[in-house]
Amino acid sequence: MTDGATGPLLLGVRHHGPGSARAVRAALDAAAPAAVLIEGPPEGDALLPLAADERMRPPVALLAHAVDDPGRASFWPMAEFSPEWVAVRWALDHGAAVRFIDLPATHTLAMAGDPTWTDGEGEEADGGEADERRQGLRVDPIAVLAGTAGYDDPERWWEDVVEHRGTGAAPNGPPATGAHDPLAVFAQLADAMAALRETYGHGGHERDLVREAHMRLQIRAARKTHGDGIAVVCGAWHVPALTTRTTVTADRALLKGLPKVKTGITWVPWTHRRLARHSGYGAGIDSPGWYGHLFGAPDRPVERWLTKVAGLLRDEGRIVSSAHVIEAVRLAGTLAAMRGRPLAGLTETIDAVRAVMCDGSDVPLDLIRDRLIIGDALGEVPDTAPAVPLQRDLTRLQRTLRLKPEAMERDLDLDLRKETDAARSLLLHRLRLLGVGWGEPAAGRAGTGTFRESWRLRWEPELHVRVAEAGVWGTTVLAAATARAESDATSATALADVTSLAERCLLAGLSDALPVVMRALADRAALDADVGHLAQALPALARSLRYGDVRSTDTAALGGVATGLALRICVGLPPACTGLDADGAAEMRGHLDAVHSAIRLLPGPADAGTGGAGGSGPQDVAGRWADALGRLAGRDTVPGVLRGRAARLLLDDGRLAEDEAARLMGLALSPGTPPAEAAAWIEGFVGGGGADPGGGMLLVHDERLLGLVDAWLTGVPAEAFTDVLPLLRRTFSGYEPGVRRALGELVRRGSAVAGPARAEAAVPGFAAELDASRADAVLPLLRLLLGTEDTDDDELLGAGT
Structure with a gap:
């Protein structure tokens, strides 16, 4: 770290570290710099004022994506306890200039798609002395420092030397002297990282050399404007490189010839769960909920944390009293003292909760980890943040339909007879067709009706990327889904793909896309003579007809195609089932079951289309199917599993007498x-x-x-x-x-x-026969149970059944 009196104030941090965040705030308060430079994509500079918007609630992330390829994207997440977020808010609150100085996203996104930039994977690092460097392995500086200090857990070492600093000396680590000197901890970390960089070079992070060259150039430019009154907030790993004396020419040479892509950037909501992923800043953390608590608790963090745990367990029906909390606090403190820690950490509190509040069971701990240690916080971004038109339309629909994105998984039951629920269903189906998997169909309430749907919803931050990708199809969800369906219909080669698409179009209410899909369906069906392919395609069409009724969709054309398809199956099925081996017979048995169920959903003789062999006028598809099954059941050249299945299906439909079934079995x-x-x-x-x-x-x-x-x-x-x-x-x-x-x-x-x-x-x-007198004795009790004392016996028995 460089003293602010002789150069820039370098504040090396651990990304998403609450101790680092508190230290950054204290250091900025003490130094009061005129400008704050932060590790992050410079394209986000124009979006920094939004951080002061009262509607901006972390966790949030900067999302940068390639304009021509939105799937190529990267995130820079920030939580309330992230040092970068604290630095941004401090600068905005104090009127200081604030800028991002990392390598621009226009380069990082292009490098991500360039195989020549492997970020050290599989390449030899500088030095060549250590096995890790010769093998091109990436170095985790926190893990190395923790191992040097005798810790087997990097998270526990970091808590002791940074998160708990000021509470006493940390064993086997740097002295916790930062309580009175806000810059001391940064000096200690800078010295530790300098030693690591001397030993490991770039540590397998080859791209860091380019990033650090760009950061040095940006620091030089800021010093020309603000002098030495600037503070730099960056990962502690980069601090030694930023203090290295290099020339402008050498740094520019490292940046020469970097690939570029046109880039868009915006703020998007983030979640605590996603903070555990290595993305953007590359600093995944295992316990964001715990870190958020440490940052927000002004004092007595252990007592406050265990009180939260007790409240959660009470909400779940467990008996937890204040005495349990007191005893858990004592046990956590005792464990910390026995383990030589300055303050009880997450490990000690978990052990205390298990022993005192959970009776030694690990089962409730899963709930605590999910709800508190990780947490389900979902950030919010103001409407003024840049967004693709499709995202704006989706946000409008979410508000209109009162369907708020949530980080926690939840079930949603829809009654399609209600206007709002029907509109929600259409939205979710359209998003699925666009590849935006916000909701997945789930098993719902029992019943055979088509007016109910069940969904399992969870909003993940990556869905913003999927929405940006889908933006190439249109500016609204309806227009984009229609264009995507039409494109998929014209490019599909398999009949089953087109029939599945037709079903999805009906579920999504894409009436404008149906003519294109139907033309493609008719073309594929006419050219495909494989009975197996036809059998795979028919169920989706039958389901489409069924769901079209509840959505008041005109499915007449679809019904004609489905009926013609079914009749072709009836004609071609017996020959297709002859001479099959065991695997082919097993596959065909599945087709038999699927087609049999599908034909039950097709229009009856009064409604069916005329498509099919030989026919003018309505066709009895069910009768033709029964004839085909009958031929299967009596043909010796058909495998036994298919003959038996055909007989069973006929028996279930009442088209095969029991005596005939027994004869066939015999x-x-x-x-x-x-x-x-x-x-x-x-x-x-x-x-x-x-x-x-x-x-x-x-x-x-x-x-x-x-x-x-x-x-x-x-x-x-x-x-x-x-x-x-x-x-x-x-x-x-x-x-x-x-x-x-x-x-x-x-x-x-x-x-x-x-x-x-x-x-x-x-x-x-x-x-052998029914005893009528004994059966009548049950009737008074049955009347009492049903509350139908005045009902006669015949009506009562009908109600009971």
Whole structure:
């Protein structure tokens, strides 16, 4: 550090360090410089006055991005306890000039996309003596100093020598003498960093040499205007380089020929969670909430912190009294003394909370880490900050729809019958189409209706970059989403991609984009003859028709395409299922289930379009599909898993009689059928899990089918059983535990019998016929429970069911 009387006042800090922030404020108060120079992108100079705006609330970040490639971006985050933020606010409050002096973002963003600038990764560093330098490893100066002082945790060392300075001598570290001299801690850190730079050179941070050359030039320029009455706030690692005597020519030579890109810059909200990431200043911290508390607590930080913890645990229903807080404070202080620390730090407070407030359990500590140690603070930026037009439109919509961005993840349930909720849904779907993942669809309330949606929302600072990238498509969310959908439709090559896009357009209410998407869909569907591709495409179209109803969207054209697609599948399915191997059959089984579910959503005979083979007039798609399944079920050249699946789907739809299902099963399980093929048929017919969670219940309630399976299984030869077992295990392992127990109990009791004996088989506890008198005895209690004393018996039984 240079004395302010003979040169610039160099204040080397740790980015986002509350102790450094307090020391910077004290040093600036003592020195009262005429100008403050801060490590940061000079393009942000014009935005510095916004830091004094009352609507600006940290954490915030400077976001710089390439104008022609918004995805190439970088952040310079600042929290309330960041030394840079403290220096900016001090300069604005005291009328001092304030500027950023780091390498301009126009160069740093261009260098980030240039493979010749690797920032020391994999390159040999200066000196060549240490293994770290020969291997091109990056040096963490705080970790090196902590290790030299005998600490295994850099965060704990920093707390002892900086954050807790003035409370006593720090063991194995520099003396904590900064309480009365605001410049002492900067002098000590400068000496420590000078020793590190002598040993490690640039420490693997090759780009720092260029940055430091630019900072030296900026300091020289400031001295010409303000003399030596300037203060420089920068990372402590850079202080030795800024005091090195170099020539202007040498520094300019380092900057010559640097790549450039056109750059835009603005302020964006940041979060405490993101402060833990290495971005911009490159100083990730593990506990921003804790650091914010240390900076904001005027005195007794441990007592205040443990009081916060107690309040959080009380809010979560745990019994925590003031006595717990007092005992935790005592224990934290005792642990600090035993460990030779000047003040209880985060480690001691966590240990004390675990022992005193959490009964030794680590489970509540996860909540404390998430809510307090890290925190969920989200900054705010005034509307006057520069922003791309798309961001301004998004901000307007967020306010209109009362959908505030939040750093914490939260669930949002929408009722699409309500105007506001429907508009929220459209916004979230449009943003997803633009690649702005603010919300993700989530499993919501139970029900089969289409008027409810559930979302999981969390706003991350990087979404500002995604919004800037999406700005190339339009100036409003609607216009941008429409243009993006049209572009994706014309460039898509796979039919499934276009059908998925059509679904997303309907969900997003992009009526202007639908004609383009529909033309692309019709073109791809006409050219694609692969049944598997058609089967992949149909479900999305069927869902689109279903959701179009609740959004009052005209889906007539889409219905015609979907119907034609379904009819083509019906025609091409049986040949496509012939001669498949095991993997191909398993894949086709998934297509069968998906198409079967999709066809249920298609328009009925009165509404269907005419597209399809041979047809003029409406087509009965469901009937054609049933015919195709029937051909599959009876064709010996089709793999057993598909024949069994086809039979099961027909049985579930009531298009296959139980006797016929039993006959098909009997044929499939006859002695002449290879055991592996028979097991595959069973897997297709009664396979549970996935799209058919009720497969096991079919066997529980239809003992004739269970008897057929049982009789076949007991007759499998021993030499073939090991080949059959994996298929059977896969089939029955998909059932719920209760279903497996019920099947086992039926087989154990011998109730699984086939043929006419099924009618005579008695299940223990159940009579062959209903006992009407015993059933009537339940009716008074049922009336009492339902509050329907005046209802007759028939109406009561209907209400009860």
